[in-house]
Amino acid sequence: MGSCIICGTDVDGGGRICRPHQEDVVFDFRGDSPDQLVANRFYRGVVDGYAEFGVFIDLAPGITGLLHRSELDRRLDSLDWEPGDDVFVQVKGVRDNGNIDLAWSIRQADREFRGALVQEAETEHLPESEADDDTDEEDASAESAGADDDADGTDADGADGTGADDTESPERESTADPSHRGKSAEETADPADHGDADTTEPATDDASVDGAAEADSVDTDSADDEPPERVPIETLEAAVGNAVRLEGEVVSVRQTGGPTVFELRDETGVVDAAAFVEPGVRAYPDVEVGDTIRLDGEVERRRGDIQVETEALVILEGDEAEGVRRRLAEALTAEARPEGLQPLAGDEAVAELGEGLLDAAEAIRRAVLESRPVVVRHPATADGYVAGAAIERATLPLIREEHAKSDAEYHYFTRRPLEDPVYGMNDATNDATRMLQDRDRHDEKLPLFVLVGTGSTVESADGLELLSVYGVDAVVIDAAVADPETRETVDTLVSPELAAVDADLSTGALAASLASAVNDEVRADLVHLPAVSYWSDTPERYAELAHNAGYDLERVAELREAIALEAYYQSYQDKRELITDLLFEDGGDLAAHVSEQFREKLETEIETASANVVTEAVDGVEFALLDTDGYTHRFDFPPTPLLLDDLHRRHANGDPFATVGIGTDELYVRATTDLSVRDVADRAAEIAPAADISTAGLREGKIEFLSGERDAVEDAVVAAVAEQF
Incomplete structure (x- = not known):
């Protein structure tokens, strides 16, 4: 039985810290399994690297945990930690799959803890005793060496003073x-x-x-x-403990507090190869991302992941390098292009866009195979979330299959919602900053951007052009007709440009069929998504498809409303796990609970707004006008566009009818006719030239203006809308 180093009380099992003082001590972990970590203890770690969602911390060689940004007491980008820095974190727990959840420690120095211990697997001891043990071992080794020297008649360094290592190969x-x-x-x-x-x-x-x-x-x-024969990466699962030779392309380099980790890709997969010189020192400094290499090493398993311990590494040149690149290119082309497109519900409108969807699917699959991150941008709406979640559902299994690391899906796929359905300079600057930081700090490749339900109009041109400056590939998928200018800015565009395409196509329905082309194995998971993506007037083909999968109209409505509510809160975050639970794994309770909140909040706002709607008739068109500054809770659910959609559906008692919601410097228009918001803005600008009226969002019917000209703008927009009926 041991005694507590803080209070001296007896501790069962030979431990050195009692339960009340667990959080007063910092531990140096020397174990080899995450399961040996103790929840709620504080551990010393080394910063491995950053991701969008947090920081990876090495607690021991091969034992890495995630400090999620939600656990920080500050913004992630305000941390001044660099890879290799010593930090202190608390272990919240270890998941069944071995993933370690970490928490922030306000104490970031040894002196701020009351004591320190070393945890060796299941045992604990003082650092001083560890040092004493090491000294004893060194003394014993020296004595043994001296005895050998005496027997040989030579000193420990060898007869010529050069040491035994001079004969190494x-x-x-x-x-x-x-x-x-x-x-x-x-x-x-x-x-x-x-x-x-x-x-x-x-x-x-x-x-x-x-x-x-x-x-x-x-x-x-x-x-x-004889050198070992080259083996494909896909066979390494069966080669644990064996020496192997690999050839491929370096797709990333990560410097940890211990080894340098090279991520190597061949024609069959991707694996991490660790090379060690000294703690935190870059091994093979000449090797860069994009190099083709030959690597000899031993296959090991770390935290359940396959990893190769590097023994020798050579950069290939000339014919050897070209041969590797040719193998990779041929395998990539053969694997990236889907065999064909089978639209969900046999949708002919989607089939008309088949070639474009196959090009988009190939771009996503190619990015996964090339170890390039995929960044999906979509509006923070029910339709946008459904579209983004569909692509996410299809892509993540491909990433897991391609990469040996269990957390690869967090490195190589990101979904970033947009508050507005426009990909503007603010969003593009954010994306460019992140991707350049990842490139320079972590040697990551520049990502593929997939914009769904956004990026297809001229309002997004500036943002797309910023990405194009860096040669970043962009794919745009939008159920609405794209502006011609977009075709010159993006690499792949999917938009209903053919007259035969039905007008009732949603972006969520389009993206769900795209996702089935990306990964046909998840097709059964996607069949209800198109029905969820329509706010009203769901096409019969998609309603029937969802019903056959067990989603009746009530269930579909619950999912739609739950997604819409969650899309509003923390709109800039992907909420991956929550959205997955709602759309794919919820037995009914979660969606029903959130949907009930949606209806309560919406009804309260509709009741207030309806009581304050002003109606008027202009040139035979009836208008419902709402002061959105004065009669809505602007910073609570529902957002103004969703509120006006519902308000318009309830008040549009005939045709012609239009709803206008006007705030301080922006307004939204809804109408019972096919309205060109851009034409309305242009005509209103002619009527009120001093108001600086412009289209801010074509898809959501948004117009911006100078706040001092609000009254003039309201009259001008009403007149311009009436002219379009």
Whole structure:
């Protein structure tokens, strides 16, 4: 039985800290499994790297946890931690899959804790005792070495003072100092060791002869020491404990507090290869992202993931490099292009866009195979979330299959909702900043951007052009007709530009069929999504498809309303797990609960707004006018566009009818006719030239103006709308 280092009380099991003082001590973890960590304890760690959602912290070699940004007491981008920095974190718990959840520690120095302990797997001891043990071992080793020296008649460093390591092969030298890789023993040796070539006699002692023979053997790859045969990465699961040779392209380089981790891709998959020189020191500094390499090492399993411990690494050049690149390119082309498109519910409108959807699916699949992150941008609406979630559902399994790391899906797929259905400069600047930081700090490739329900109008041109400056690929999918200018800015555009396309196509329905082309294995998960994406007038083909999958109209409505409510709160976050629970894994209780909140909040707002609607008739058109500043809760649910949609449906008692919601410097228009918001804005600008009227969002019917001209703008917009009936 041990005693607590804080209070001296007895501790069962030989521990050194009692339960009340668990949080007063910081631990250095020396175990080899996440399951050995103790919840609520504080541990010393090393910053591995950043992701959009938090910081990865190494608690021990191969033991990495995630400090999610929600656990921080400040913004993630305000942290001044750099990879390799020592930090202190608290272990919240370890999940069944081995993932470690970490919490923020306000104490970030040893002196701020009352004590320190070393945790060796299941046991604990003081750091001082560890040091004493090491000293004893070193003394014993020295005594043993001295005894051997006496027996041989030589000192511990060898007869010539150069040490036993002088007879190591070049490959052994390369392991210790990767900057010497691929050089002969003569090239890597210190010239001072050889002296003047004209005056030094060749060594003839047995040790020198044996060492030279060993070096020659390694350099020539003799029949007695054949190099391992190249194996594909997909076979490594069955090769744990074996030495292997891999060839491929370096897709990322991460410097941890311990080894350098190279992510290597061949024609069959991706794997992490760890190379170690010294803690936190970059191994093989000449190797960069995009290099083709040959790597020899031993296959191991770390935290359930396959990893290769690097023993030798060489950058390939010439024909060898070209051969690797050709294999990768051929495999990539064959695997990336889907065999064909089978639209959900056999939708002919979607089939008309088949080639574009296949191009988009190929771009997403290719990005996964190239280890490029995929960033999906979509509006924070029910339709937008359904579209983004459909692509997410299809892509994540491909990432898991391609990458050995269990957390790869968080590195290689990000969904970022937009508050407005316009991809503006603010959003593009945010994206450019993140991707350049990831490139420069973590050697990540520039991502593929997939914009669904946004990016297809001229209002998004500036944002798209910023991405294009960096050569970033962009795919745009929109159920509304795109502006011609968009086609010149993006790489792939999917938009109903054919007259045969039905007008009742939603972006969610379009994206669900795209997702089935990206990954047909998740098709059964997607069949109800198109019905959820329509706010009203769901096409019969999609309603029937959802019903056959067990989603009746009431259930579909609950999902739609729940997604709409959650889309509003924390609108800039993806809420991946919550959305997954709602759309794919909810037995009914969660969606029903959130949907009830949606209806209560919406009814309250509709009641207030309806009581304050002003009606008037202009040129035979009836208008419902609402002061959205004065008679809505502007910073609570529902958002103004959703409120006006519902208000318009309830008050449009005939045709022609229009609803206008006007605020301080923006307004929204709804009408019972096909209204061109851009034409309305242009005509209103002619009527009220001093108001600086412009279209701010074509899809949501949004117009902006100078707040001082609000009254003039209201009259001008009403007149312009009436002209379009």
